[in-house]
Amino acid sequence: MNGQVMRHMLRSAVFRAAAPLVRGWRDYSRLILAGDQGGWVLDEEIRDLRSTCRAEGLRTACGGWEAVSRRQCVFYASQFVLLNPPEDRGHRMCFAYFHGKPGSGPAEFDEVFGNLRQTRERWARIQVSHSEMRDIVLSSGIAPDRVRVIPIGIRLGMFSAATAETRAAMRRRLDIPDGAFVAGSFQKDGNGWGEGLEPKWIKGPDVLVETLRALKPRIPELFVLLCGPARGYVKRGLAEAGIPFRHVFARRYEEIPPLYHALDACLVTSRQEGGPKAVLESMASGIPLVTTRVGQAMDLVRPGENGFMVAVEDMEGLAHSVEQVRGLGREARQALLRAGRATAEANSWDRQGGLWKDFFAGVME
Secondary structure (H helix, E strand, O other): OOHHHHHHHHHHHHHHHOHHHHHHOOOOOOEEEEOOOOOOHHHHHHHHHHHHHHHOOOOEEEOOHHHOOOOOEEEEOOHHHHHOOOOOOOOEEEEEOOOOOOOOOOHHHHHHHHHHHHHHHHEEEEEEOOHHHHHHHHOOOOOHHHEEEOOOOOOHHHOOOOOHHHHHHHHHHHOOOOOOEEEEEEOOOEOOOOOOOOEOHHHOHHHHHHHHHHHOOOOOOEEEEEEOOOOHHHHHHHHHHOOOEEEEOOOOHHHOHHHHHHOOEEEEOOOOOOOOHHHHHHHHOOOOEEEEOOOOHHHHOOEOOOEEEEOOOOHHHHHHHHHHHHOOOHHHHHHHHHHHHHHHHHOOHHHOHHHHHHHHEOOEO
8 A cells, every 4th residue: 555545544534533523614614625635736726725715715624624524615626526526515616627628639638528518517616727728618518607717826926037146056056057048848747656758748748859859959058957747758858869958856836936047948838738837937937938829828928028939739939939039139038028027927826816706706605
């Protein structure tokens, strides 16, 4: 029996023992926020959502209580709750549907969407992070007033604009040549939580490797900084291409913001996304963003103004955009970074309180 299973069993036992405590809860008075206990992005989203909701005066409880309470409000961090819909305990249930276009390949995407169609009356609210997913969810037949667009926010205070001094310091810490042109890719793009040699195609690890291969002869000083778990496929591809790289597996989210200071450009090469968080994180950090047209990037990026955006799988477009970043003059660069920071500020958790209060209005009492 592995450690994760043991922790789950212990957690379940604790909640069962404490079940009598919830009998005094007034109906629909608590917002139970259920992450995936994976210790990665979704749990971070739940933590930030909890803080935001509490600031708006909503009474929250941690995930686990939904299984031993009745007639409360529950928010699940992922659409994959639809793969195994919870039992009916009288809760008003909500969830986030960040990505997973039906008909795009993975069978689980089709299953999730099919289950949404069949159970759409059960769900009180659904959060989507961008307009494309809003339209997909609405095509299930769910009532439009149950679907709300709220971008995946960031904790703005964690991200400061990179300076020449912080850039040099971070590169020394990571043993990156100061004269390198550093392209960053901060995500999880391998299946599972191991080495990640099996690629997660929707994240575009093959697109990333091919883009960097195309850039190597054009930018001889190219260096790649990777962050996130399961990056084995990309690491192998970069090694085969002779492209120097460093991989940092941050164990805590707080370790990620300083890493942006080592970059000259942040690359997002995905085929599908909900965010990704790197869109706003890079903008907040004063690092030019080069992304495919995915997720909330398609709503937030204004090409040439606050970042660069190209079609999905356009490797040449991505490579050309990185070259454009490299060739930016001082004034053009500063204008791009100012616009990016303004976009990050407008979509930070600090600005989203009203959106979430409205999201749960009529769900909580």
